[in-house]
Amino acid sequence: MRLIDLTVPTVDGPSEATPVEVSLLDHASAPAALGLRPEDFPDGESISNETVTLTTHTGTHMDAPLHYGLRSGGQRAAAIDEIPLEWCYAPGVRLDLRHIPPGAAISVADIEDALAKIPHELVPGDIPLIWTGADRLWGTEAYRTDHPGMTREPTAYLVERGARVIGIDAWGFDRPFASMVGDYRRDGDNSVLWPAHLYGREKPYCQLEKLAHLEELPAATGFTVACFPAKLAGLGAGWTRVVAIVPEPNTEEP
Known part of the structure; x- marks a missing residue:
């Protein structure tokens, strides 16, 4: 079988009537957010996270x-x-x-x-x-x-x-x-x-x-x-x- 994606990306831009706001907790900043140190993780990087604010009618x-x-x-x-x-x-x-x-x-x-x-x-x-x-x-x-x-x-x-x-x-x-x-x-x-x-x-x-x-x-x-x-x-x-x-x-x- 072949799979065809019929969706648009969920992204901020002129095609959306309301904004898409993304707050990123990146790999380098994540250790401190967890109460730990960069050296507690390989390469000083923990796992990232994102907080997204958007409507339920944003994107497909x-x-x-x-x-x-x-x-x-x-x-x-x-x-x-x-x-x-x-x-x-x-x-x-x-x-x-x-x-x-x-x-x-x-x-x-x-x-x-x-x-x-x-x-x-x-x-x-x-x-x-x-x-x-x-x-x-x-x-x-x-x-x-x-x-x-x-x-x-x-x-x-x-x-x-x-x-x-x-x-x-x-x-x-x-x-x-x-x-x-x-x-x-x-x-x-x-x-x-x-x-x-x-x-x-x-x-x-x-x-x-x-x-x-x-x-x-x-x-x-x-x-x-x-x-x-x-x-x-x-x-x-x-x-x-x-x-x-x-x-x-x-x-x-x-």
Whole structure:
């Protein structure tokens, strides 16, 4: 098999809306922090440590139903540590939506067209990966603003066909903040504010945000997605190392 990393690095920079702060206890300073001397360790170096301050939505991460609201599907919304492991290891389906312009809303017709072109009929448990191509902007401020986004209807379309986890290779799952808020301030219609997220109050599902390298997948199907989030008790999201597992033919001579 071949493993393809579908995550961005967790690092401070212009593509993150909030800072990532790292406090380093290096090998040379560590002995004193432990109440010992450098000469107590080989080469005068102890073991290092880092303290990292960041949000649960920094880097590639999974949003749990609790992120969308306190209740989902009429029940208490699940936190990230309560997500069934079965949801996080399942066949992936890459949906090519790179033609959708930045700021635009992805529609049900767009999803249906992408599925028809593969072709693929969704199976319950499939993990659809929305391929916008926005990860090419990673490392720039434009990454946070220049991408299309999902709305309620296409999200419902996927969830009602059995998707429990849906991923996107953009800063957020919905349209960019400025696009949504601009429409709301112009028209006064609050249904344009995070409609895909808020659909999660109707039926539980999880989002993977800030995916990357979907172009490295050899095909739109035929791979498995592993996306187990950090077990952060009672929280609405967790950092996730997302990996595509691609089987490769056995080329060894019999």
